[in-house]
Structures are given as structure tokens and as C-alpha cells.
Amino acid sequence: MIRNRPRVLATLFGAFVLVCVVFAASTPSDLRSIEFGTFLLVLLSSAAIVFGVLGVWIAVVYPGVLKRLSEVPKSLADEDVRLVSDLLLPLLLSTLVLFCLLLLYPLSVVATVAADSGVFSSEQIVLIEEWRRRVLLAALLIATGIEAFAVLSTLVPIGRAWWKVYDAYESHEVKKRVFRGRQKRREQKGASIGS
Numbered sequence: 001m002i003r004n005r006p007r008v009l010a011t012l013f014g015a016f017v018l019v020c021v022v023f024a025a026s027t028p029s030d031l032r033s034i035e036f037g038t039f040l041l042v043l044l045s046s047a048a049i050v051f052g053v054l055g056v057w058i059a060v061v062y063p064g065v066l067k068r069l070s071e072v073p074k075s076l077a078d079e080d081v082r083l084v085s086d087l088l089l090p091l092l093l094s095t096l097v098l099f100c101l102l103l104l105y106p107l108s109v110v111a112t113v114a115a116d117s118g119v120f121s122s123e124q125i126v127l128i129e130e131w132r133r134r135v136l137l138a139a140l141l142i143a144t145g146i147e148a149f150a151v152l153s154t155l156v157p158i159g160r161a162w163w164k165v166y167d168a169y170e171s172h173e174v175k176k177r178v179f180r181g182r183q184k185r186r187e188q189k190g191a192s193i194g195s
Contacts, residue, residue, distance in 0.1 A: 020142045023138075043140065044098065046147055047098045048098060
């Protein structure tokens with residue numbers, strides 16, 4: 001296990017944001033070929049799906065954990081804390097992506113309206129449009145990375161649930177084998193006493 005996991009994740013995220021900003025700033029000035037609308041729609045849809053599925057999962061499958069969390073946080077077991085943090089991290093990240101994308105589109109529209117207002121010269125309008133597209137590209141790349149991490153983070157609670165089911169099944173199978181062994185020994189003991 002990584003000891004300073006939050007610090008490592010923050011460093012990796014900072015590096016990722018820096019790479020996205022440098023990439024967006026160094027792209028050619030003709031960004032018209034990139035379909036921002038389609039990209040934005042796919043990202044919004046995936047964030048909404050992750051948010052909805054995890055919200056239902058938390059509310060329906062684990063309502064007891066949320067109730068204990070809202071009452072007295074000190075009474076939570078380590079397993080409950082791990083479960084809640086595993087489920088809430090992707091939910092929080094998807095909510096953050098949804099919020100940022102919902103703000104991003106109106107800001108893009110404001111930049112377009114400002115460019116079309118007639119206040120700016122044609123060179124300034126070209127510059128505004130170029131930087132609007134670069135900022136939009138950087139923001140969409142960052143949001144895509146965050147959403148990809150959120151989707152991957154949803155696998156953690158699923159994996160833990162699968163291991164619980166597997167351990168329960170294995171424990172049940174071991175108990176059945178032990179019981180069968182005891183039963184056979186009793187039968188053998190009874191058969192030897194009876195003869």
C-alpha cells in the first residue's frame with residue numbers, strides 16, 4: 001500500500017493537469033476539426049450515468065451505512081468507513097465533472113458573445129476565439145481524466161463486494177467439507193462399534 005496516498009494522487013493529478021494545459025496551449029491554432037459539442041455531450045452523459053448508478057447503489061444497497069454515518073461517525077466500523085469512502089470518491093468526482101461541464105458551456109457562450117459584440121477588433125476576435133478553444137480543450141481533457149478515474153474507482157467497491165461473496169462462499173464450502181468429514185468419521189465410528 002502507498003503510505004501517502006492522498007499526496008501521491010494530488011501530485012499525479014497536478015502533473016495530469018499540467019500536461020493537459022501544455023497540450024491545449026501547444027495545439028495548432030486551427031481547432032475547428034475537434035467536435036467539442038460531441039465530446040462535451042459524451043462526457044456529460046458518462047458523468048451523469050456514474051453519478052446516478054452510484055447514488056442508487058448507496059441509497060438502496062447501503063442505506064444502513066449512511067444512517068450510521070449521519071448519526072454518530074465514531075460508531076462506524078473500519079469496513080463501513082472503507083465502503084463509504086470507496087463509494088463516495090467516484091460519486092464526488094462525477095459530481096465535480098458535471099458541475100464543471102455545466103459551467104464550461106455558458107462561459108464558452110459568453111466568450112463567443114463578447115467576441116461578436118463589436119467591441120473588439122478582428123485580430124482580438126481571432127485571439128479570443130483561439131484561446132476560448134484552447135481553454136475548452138484543456139478543460140475537457142482534464143474533465144475526461146477525472147471522469148476516467150471516477151469510472152475506474154467504481155471498480156473498487158465492486159471488487160470488495162465480489163471478494164466478500166467469494167469469501168462467504170469459500171467459508172460455507174469449508175464448513176460443508178468439515179461437516180462431511182465429521183459425519184463420515186461418526187459413521188465409521190458407529191460402524192466399528194456396531195460390528
